Amino acid sequence: MLTCIIRYHIDPNKKEQFAQYAQNWGTAIPRAGGDLIGYYAPHEGSTTLAYGIYNIPSLAEYEAYRARLASDPLGRENYEFAQKEKFLLREDRTFLKLVSTPHGERK
Numbered sequence: 001m002l003t004c005i006i007r008y009h010i011d012p013n014k015k016e017q018f019a020q021y022a023q024n025w026g027t028a029i030p031r032a033g034g035d036l037i038g039y040y041a042p043h044e045g046s047t048t049l050a051y052g053i054y055n056i057p058s059l060a061e062y063e064a065y066r067a068r069l070a071s072d073p074l075g076r077e078n079y080e081f082a083q084k085e086k087f088l089l090r091e092d093r094t095f096l097k098l099v100s101t102p103h104g105e106r107k
Contacts, residue, residue: 003037004062005053007092012047014087021087022052024078029054032068032075033061048089059095 010018022039029036035055042050056062069075082088 001055001057002059002062002095002097003053003055004034005051005094005096007094008050008052008088009048009090010042010050011087011089012042014085015041015047017081017085017087018050021078021082022050024074024081025052028069028072028074028078032072033065034069062095 008018018041022041025039026036033056037053037055040051040053042048056065070079
């Protein structure tokens with residue numbers, strides 16, 4: 001299992017648009033096969049950092065998931081919403097594997 005962490009730099013004046021974006025992914029991501037942990041908006045400290053976190057079985061499954069998400073009507077609508085509203089200034093993805101015990105698998 002891999003955890004995808006998306007770090008967003010958002011326009012601090014458009015937090016409400018980011019919240020709507022996150023709510024839409026709350027429906028679309030599970031429907032496309034991602035195990036959504038959640039979307040997190042700034043609350044205290046940085047006003048520009050936000051995160052989206054979900055699990056996916058493998059990088060191969062990630063590619064299939066992305067294709068499903070792109071063909072999902074709400075997924076397409078959400079991509080277009082982000083482009084139109086321009087609240088996402090930067091987006092970085094990283095894939096992590098849980099290795100801590102007792103949570104991680106021992107080999």
